[in-house]
Each structure stands twice: as C-alpha cells, then as structure tokens.
Amino acid sequence: MEVVKCPYCSEYHDFDPQDLIEDQLLQAECFNCEKSFTYTVTISRYIEASKAECLNGGEHNFNEMKSMYGNKKTTICSNCGLVKKKAGFIVN
Numbered sequence: 001m002e003v004v005k006c007p008y009c010s011e012y013h014d015f016d017p018q019d020l021i022e023d024q025l026l027q028a029e030c031f032n033c034e035k036s037f038t039y040t041v042t043i044s045r046y047i048e049a050s051k052a053e054c055l056n057g058g059e060h061n062f063n064e065m066k067s068m069y070g071n072k073k074t075t076i077c078s079n080c081g082l083v084k085k086k087a088g089f090i091v092n
C-alpha cells in the first residue's frame, strides 16, 4: 500500500500499488475535502550507494548551491545533504 498526502487538507490516501502507473499524471479526489488533485508515481529502480565520510566522523563537504527559489544561496553538504544554517537565516 502506498500513501499519498492530499495537497489541500493533508489527509492521507491509500493507493493500491497495482493501480499505479509510473511517470503518468493521475487524478484522484480527496474523500475528506472533496477536492481533486493530481499525482505522479516515480518508481526508483536503482539504488546507488555513495560514501559519506561525514556520517562516519569525517568533515562535511559543503558546497554553495543556488536555490531554485529567488537568489538565496544555500550551503549543502554534497555527501549527506545537510543544509548549513547561517546565523540569522531561517530555513523553512
């Protein structure tokens, strides 16, 4: 059983994996707020493992990345995905 959260009211919906079609925009109606929403299913076929020395007592490998939203720059560890929080900077 897969679980999808309604984007309107955050109610959880159960989906039978047999009904799921990969990479196709599907529609559903929320039983709680009765709004329609769409969803896509992405099934990862491969799992790629990478070394993360920072999770084993090593240093984080921080890189400055340009945020998708606006011009804010985010510093993210490329090994473990940790976001470096700057003083006075609120991370949502």
Ligand SMILES: [Zn+2]
Residues within 6 Å of the ligand: 006, 007, 008, 009, 010, 011, 030, 031, 032, 033, 034, 035
């Ligand atoms: Zn809903």
Ligand SMILES: [Zn+2]
Residues within 6 Å of the ligand: 054, 055, 059, 060, 061, 077, 078, 079, 080, 081, 082
């Ligand atoms: Zn790290």
